[in-house]
Amino acid sequence: MIDVAIMGHGVVGSGVAEILINHKDRISKRVKEEVNVKYILDLRSFEDLAYSEKFVKDFNVILNDDSVKVVAEVMGGINPAYDFVKKCLTAGKSVVTSNKELVAAKGAELIKIASDNNVNFLFEASVGGGIPVLRPMVQCLSANQIDEIWGILNGTTNFILNKMIVDNMDFDTALKLAQDLGFAEKNPAADIEGHDACRKICILSALAFGKHVYPEQVKTKGISQISLDDVTYADSFGYVIKLIGHAKKLNNGKITADVSPTLVSRDSILSGVNGVFNCIMINGDQTGEVAFYGKGAGKEATASAVVADIMDCIKHIPARKYLYWEDGDETFVDTAYDNYGKLYILLKAENFASVLNQFQNLFPDCKQVIKNEFTKEIAFITEPDYESVIKNKLSQFTDIKSIKTLKTLA
Amino acid sequence: MIDVAIMGHGVVGSGVAEILINHKDRISKRVKEEVNVKYILDLRSFEDLAYSEKFVKDFNVILNDDSVKVVAEVMGGINPAYDFVKKCLTAGKSVVTSNKELVAAKGAELIKIASDNNVNFLFEASVGGGIPVLRPMVQCLSANQIDEIWGILNGTTNFILNKMIVDNMDFDTALKLAQDLGFAEKNPAADIEGHDACRKICILSALAFGKHVYPEQVKTKGISQISLDDVTYADSFGYVIKLIGHAKKLNNGKITADVSPTLVSRDSILSGVNGVFNCIMINGDQTGEVAFYGKGAGKEATASAVVADIMDCIKHIPARKYLYWEDGDETFVDTAYDNYGKLYILLKAENFASVLNQFQNLFPDCKQVIKNEFTKEIAFITEPDYESVIKNKLSQFTDIKSIKTLKTLA
Numbered sequence: 001m002i003d004v005a006i007m008g009h010g011v012v013g014s015g016v017a018e019i020l021i022n023h024k025d026r027i028s029k030r031v032k033e034e035v036n037v038k039y040i041l042d043l044r045s046f047e048d049l050a051y052s053e054k055f056v057k058d059f060n061v062i063l064n065d066d067s068v069k070v071v072a073e074v075m076g077g078i079n080p081a082y083d084f085v086k087k088c089l090t091a092g093k094s095v096v097t098s099n100k101e102l103v104a105a106k107g108a109e110l111i112k113i114a115s116d117n118n119v120n121f122l123f124e125a126s127v128g129g130g131i132p133v134l135r136p137m138v139q140c141l142s143a144n145q146i147d148e149i150w151g152i153l154n155g156t157t158n159f160i161l162n163k164m165i166v167d168n169m170d171f172d173t174a175l176k177l178a179q180d181l182g183f184a185e186k187n188p189a190a191d192i193e194g195h196d197a198c199r200k201i202c203i204l205s206a207l208a209f210g211k212h213v214y215p216e217q218v219k220t221k222g223i224s225q226i227s228l229d230d231v232t233y234a235d236s237f238g239y240v241i242k243l244i245g246h247a248k249k250l251n252n253g254k255i256t257a258d259v260s261p262t263l264v265s266r267d268s269i270l271s272g273v274n275g276v277f278n279c280i281m282i283n284g285d286q287t288g289e290v291a292f293y294g295k296g297a298g299k300e301a302t303a304s305a306v307v308a309d310i311m312d313c314i315k316h317i318p319a320r321k322y323l324y325w326e327d328g329d330e331t332f333v334d335t336a337y338d339n340y341g342k343l344y345i346l347l348k349a350e351n352f353a354s355v356l357n358q359f360q361n362l363f364p365d366c367k368q369v370i371k372n373e374f375t376k377e378i379a380f381i382t383e384p385d386y387e388s389v390i391k392n393k394l395s396q397f398t399d400i401k402s403i404k405t406l407k408t409l410a
Numbered sequence: 411m412i413d414v415a416i417m418g419h420g421v422v423g424s425g426v427a428e429i430l431i432n433h434k435d436r437i438s439k440r441v442k443e444e445v446n447v448k449y450i451l452d453l454r455s456f457e458d459l460a461y462s463e464k465f466v467k468d469f470n471v472i473l474n475d476d477s478v479k480v481v482a483e484v485m486g487g488i489n490p491a492y493d494f495v496k497k498c499l500t501a502g503k504s505v506v507t508s509n510k511e512l513v514a515a516k517g518a519e520l521i522k523i524a525s526d527n528n529v530n531f532l533f534e535a536s537v538g539g540g541i542p543v544l545r546p547m548v549q550c551l552s553a554n555q556i557d558e559i560w561g562i563l564n565g566t567t568n569f570i571l572n573k574m575i576v577d578n579m580d581f582d583t584a585l586k587l588a589q590d591l592g593f594a595e596k597n598p599a600a601d602i603e604g605h606d607a608c609r610k611i612c613i614l615s616a617l618a619f620g621k622h623v624y625p626e627q628v629k630t631k632g633i634s635q636i637s638l639d640d641v642t643y644a645d646s647f648g649y650v651i652k653l654i655g656h657a658k659k660l661n662n663g664k665i666t667a668d669v670s671p672t673l674v675s676r677d678s679i680l681s682g683v684n685g686v687f688n689c690i691m692i693n694g695d696q697t698g699e700v701a702f703y704g705k706g707a708g709k710e711a712t713a714s715a716v717v718a719d720i721m722d723c724i725k726h727i728p729a730r731k732y733l734y735w736e737d738g739d740e741t742f743v744d745t746a747y748d749n750y751g752k753l754y755i756l757l758k759a760e761n762f763a764s765v766l767n768q769f770q771n772l773f774p775d776c777k778q779v780i781k782n783e784f785t786k787e788i789a790f791i792t793e794p795d796y797e798s799v800i801k802n803k804l805s806q807f808t809d810i811k812s813i814k815t816l817k818t819l820a
Contacts, residue, residue, distance in 0.1 A: 019553055019696060030552055124550060130697030132542075132550030140534060140542030142440055143429055143717035269703065272682045286429060286714035287540030290704030293679065294697065304696035307553035 001034040002314050005062040007084060008075035009042040009055070012098050012125070015303025016072055020310070021051055027307065031314045038068055041075075063087055070313045072306050073097040082106055089113045089121060094317070096309035098125035098302050104199035108212035108327040115324070120316055122309040122323065127153070127200045130301025131294035133280050134207055135312075138323060144284030146208040150246040150409070153200040153259075155276030155296040156184045156191040157223050157243040161261075162274050164231050165240050171226060183276055183297075193222035194243060194259040201245035201257055204280070208247070209255050212328030217335060219258040225404070226261050230346060233379035237344070237368045239263035240271045244409060256337035263344045263381075263408040270409070339387045344406040349376040351399035362393045376401075381408060411444040412724050415472040417494060418485035419452040419465070422508050422535070425713025426482055430720070431461055437717065441724045448478055451485075473497055480723045482716050483507040492516055499523045499531060504727070506719035508535035508712050514609035518622035518737040525734070530726055532719040532733065537563070537610045540711025541704035543690050544617055545722075548733060554694030556618040560656040560819070563610040563669075565686030565706040566594045566601035567633050567653040571671075572684050574641050575650050581636060593686055593707075603632035604653060604669040611655035611667055614690070618657070619665050622738030627745060629668040635814070636671050640756060643789040647754070647778045649673035650681045654819060666747035673754045673791075673818040680819070749797045754816040759786040761809035772803045786811075791818060 006016050020027065020037050028034045039062050040054045059080075062068055071088045073095055075081050081102050088095050090113060097103065103110070103123045114121035124134050137146070152158050156178055163174035175192065178184035190196045198220040205213040223243050234241050242264045247257040264271045269291060273279040278296030283289050295301045349355035352373055359366075359378050369380035382390050394403050416426050430437065430447050438444045449472050450464045469490075472478055481498045483505055485491050491512050498505050500523060507513065513520075513536045524531035534544050547556070562568050566588055573584035585602065588594035600606050608630040615623040633653050644651050652674045657667040674681045679701060683689040688706030693699050705711045759765035762783055769776075769788050779790035792800050804813050 023553070023555075026555065027553065130694075131700050132546035135550050136542035136546045136702075139722060140545050140715065140718050142721050143433070143437065143714040145436065269679060269682045272679045284540075284714065286717075287711040288705050288708070290541050290702070292546075292700070292702060294700030298698070301697040304553040304694065305550065307696075308550050311552050312549060 001036050002069055003036050003038040003065070003067045004070045004072065004310060005039040005041065005068045006037060006072045006074065007041040007059070007062070007081075008073065009040050009044070009046060010074065010076070011299045012302045012306065013040070013042070013072075013074040015299040016074055016306045017051065019303055019307045027311060031311050033314055035310070035314065038065070059084055063091055068093060069317060070094045070096065070310050072310055073099055073102070074306060075099070076101065078102055078105055085110060086113060089117055089119055092117055092119055094120040094122075094313040096122045096306055096313060098123070098306050100126040100196065100199040100203060104202040104215050107203065107206055108325055111324055120313045122312060123203070124309050125302050125305035127203050128278050128280055128292065128294065129155075129296045129298060130305050131278060131280065131292050131296065133292040134203070136292065137204070137282060138207060141282065141284050141287060141290070144286045146249070146282060146284050148248045148283040149201070149204050149208055149280065150244055151280040151291070152242055152270060152273050152278050153197040153245040153280065153296065154191055154243055155278055156188065157197070158273065158278070159183050159276045160192070161223060161226070161241055161243065164226070164228060165235070166274075168228065170228055171224065192224050194220040197243055197245045197259045201247050201259060205247040205255060205257055206325040206328070207323070208282070209249055211326045211332045213247070213255070213257055213333055214328055217257065217328075217333035219260070219335065221260045223261050229377070230404070230406070233346065233370060234263045234344065236370060237263070237381050238266050239344075239408065240266065241406070242270060242273070244270075244407070250334055250337065252334070254332060254334040256334050256339070260407050263406055265408070265410050268409060339407070340384060341387075342384050342408045343382045343387065343390050344408055345380055345382065345394065346404040347378040347397065348401040349378070349399060350401050352376040354399040355397065358397055362396060411446050412479055413446050413448040413475070413477045414480045414482065414720060415449040415451065415478045416447060416482045416484065417451040417469070417472070417491075418483065419450050419454070419456060420484065420486070421709045422712045422716065423450070423452070423482075423484040425709040426484060426716045427461065429713055429717045437721060441721050443724055445720070445724065448475070469494055473501055478503060479727060480504045480506065480720050482720055483509060483512070484716060485509070486511065488512055488515055495520055496523060499527055499529055502527055502529055504530040504532075504723040506532045506716055506723060508533070508716050510536040510606065510609040510613060514612040514625050517613065517616055518735055521734055530723045532722060533613070534719050535712050535715035537613050538688050538690055538702065538704065539565075539706045539708060540715050541688060541690070541702050541706065543702040544613070546702065547614070547617060547692060551692065551694050551697060551700070554696045556659070556692060556694050558658045558693040559611070559614050559618055559690065560654055561690035561701070562652055562680060562683050562688050563607040563655040563690065563706065564601055564604075564653055565688055566598065567607070568683065568688070569593050569686045570602070571633060571636065571651055571653065574636070574638060575645070578638065580638055581634065602634050604630040607653060607655045607669045611657050611669060615657040615665060615667050616735040616738070617733070618692070619659055621736045621742045623657070623665070623667055623743055624738055627667065627738075627743035629670070629745065631670045633671050639787070640814070640816070643756065643780060644673045644754065646780060647673070647791050648676050649754075649818065650676065651816070652680060652683070654680075654817070660744055660747065662744070664742060664744040666744050666749070670817050673816055675818070675820050678819060749817070750794060751797075752794050752818045753792045753797065753800050754818055755790055755792065755804065756814040757788040757807065758811040759788070759809060760811050762786040764809040765807065768807055772806060
């Protein structure tokens with residue numbers, strides 16, 4: 001018999017407890033060991049639950065019980081999760097987590113501690129919820145050098161953008177709906193400002209490229225500035241707007257990483273990823289493009305990924321999994337990388353005739369353009385060029401009220 | 411140092427040799443062992459190759475060399491691959507293969523022999539080429555009960571159908587183009603008659619549902635009867651035609667499995683899978699729908715999946731991976747399963763007025779219908795019903811020249 005502890009009984013934690021308890025036979029059969037939930041750590045009381053006797057309020061009960069071999073950290077946040085996880089690993093317990101904030105901030109250190117103590121630290125659920133992506137990337141694509149990773153990493157923003165695109169709902173109404181449906185939190189900043197997607201691209205980059213990438217190193221832009229007009233212009237040009245996390249290995253050995261609202265061509269399968277679904281694309285030098293698609297969040301999906309990691313830990317006592325990256329450094333991420341591609345531009349003019357004239361001089365080759373004299377707007381997709389070149393041209397405009405710039409993806 | 415042998419130096423085999431030899435450092439570093447290709451088995455001579463000294467023509471050289479711990483079988487076909495693989499496993503060598511025909515026919519037996527000899531038998535490359543799907547299904551979704559699997563499993567047929575849909579090319583021209591481009595073989599039957607997709611759904615079903623499913627138990631229909639008219643009618647109804655492999659767990663404990671050209675709704679992400687790409691969808695009771703997308707064939711993609719399996723075998727000497735299914739039996743697959751859903755029907759009339767009249771009597775509720783008096787055709791999508799009920803209605807038509815029936819997928 002293997003004793004397991006669950007730290008946290010929120011949405012994901014209660015899901016983990018329910019799967020481990022309700023499907024105990026199925027799971028025990030698959031790992032060829034009886035899997036027993038011994039403790040659940042939560043400050044709240046849950047007296048009505050059938051498994052209420054498992055709850056403890058003191059972390060040390062778990063830490064000091066040597067029979068507990070695997071601990072699931074599903075509390076979220078850095079503190080006290082970071083401290084608890086470190087102590088568990090140091091005490092020789094394997095830890096699995098769904099906590100992307102923790103992994104993105106402290107992954108390299110925790111992996112090192114796990115390695116030093118010959119235990120596992122697994123975190124499949126931290127990216128893509130129930131979508132298998134980290135393990136396939138490490139194991140199945142192990143013969144590849146991964147060149148690039150990109151995709152839809154946050155279900156909440158994808159739901160909101162989708163409502164704007166399909167139902168012509170404005171941003172505020174779509175956000176409100178997402179909150180009412182439980183897809184967005186009361187304070188939605190982590191999702192809509194792109195921080196959640198940023199943490200996930202950090203984790204993916206670290207695993208793919210071998211060094212920790214810190215959230216502060218990733219240029220991160222959320223979706224709150226996207227208007228229904230942008231959605232409509234994008235549609236006319238053959239694109240839909242998605243929040244895309246992206247990371248690429250550069251020829252100089254560095255990487256570039258960013259999170260940006262991006263115009264995605266209707267030819268890309270990413271354009272068909274709707275609602276709260278996520279889709280992560282990976283390009284390997286041997287296998288080309290592969291994609292992983294599914295629900296990026298949700299109680300059962302995320303909990304099932306946590307449970308799969310617990311099962312993997314149990315099967316790998318005492319062997320260790322190959323999941324590793326080095327500590328990061330200041331030079332690994334090229335934060336000044338000058339991307340080459342097409343940009344979507346929305347110019348709002350003070351003086352339409354003047355701006356139109358300047359536009360025709362500065363962007364004479366532009367093939368996709370909409371000129372709206374009534375709203376004094378010019379929306380266009382540039383020809384491919386370096387971002388610095390395009391932005392330099394944009395800086396020359398006069399008689400202008402505002403300029404909005406978004407990336408595009410073929 | 412670990413010695414490895416490759417049996418077969420065709421498209422995939424030469425790819426495996428090239429990756430293992432050209433990227434030896436990268437691969438050895440990742441498995442923490444020097445990986446050495448000791449033998450390549452092929453009856454042909456390759457004297458111009460830099461690694462020509464590795465070639466042997468006698469299988470017994472590999473079998474009798476105890477230093478060879480892992481063997482890649484990339485010859486294809488059942489014979490002599492079956493015999494060779496059995497002997498290697500019995501001799502205590504792990505075997506990896508890309509040979510779907512072998513795994514679909516003899517998987518349960520070979521897994522059993524591997525297990526009895528405490529070695530591994532891995533075959534990630536047999537389904538989806540370079541797309542990670544078998545391992546994620548077994549490992550990452552291990553907390554799930556898998557209910558259903560479906561998808562585009564054959565790149566050649568998807569390329570042909572795509573050319574028909576996008577370029578209005580007829581079937582024969584598209585097949586010829588696929589052959590010219592090297593996507594289809596001179597004898598294309600295995601692809602276009604659905605046998606290749608059938609083998610893959612057998613392997614996926616066996617892994618997901620725990621018992622061997624034999625190709626003969628899977629109702630298999632190819633794409634050679636699909637005409638440009640069908641493509642056009644499907645388009646009018648909001649669908650594209652794809653060759654879909656499908657398997658589902660039934661409430662009676664049995665499963666149903668089939669391979670059929672299917673009208674796929676434009677709302678499904680499968681409708682956006684173009685060219686030689688594959689996409690496998692899996693529904694788990696906890697995680698919901700997940701999908702795996704990428705190139706389903708091609709030298710480098712498939713070879714990289716074989717190499718990843720070799721690396722996994724090396725990391726798991728002498729431990730064994732959990733990859734298992736039981737032998738199949740006659741009752742496991744419900745071959746008489748009566749599917750419930752919408753069907754696409756194309757009626758060609760001898761007497762149009764008469765057939766139209768019968769149609770209106772037999773399918774009065776039909777909402778999607780195209781009546782073509784000139785070609786004497788009626789194309790329609792039925793309301794959802796049991797296939798037996800719809801086919802019973804169809805059997806009542808008189809004055810009819812032909813009736814074509816295709817499944818639909820929402």
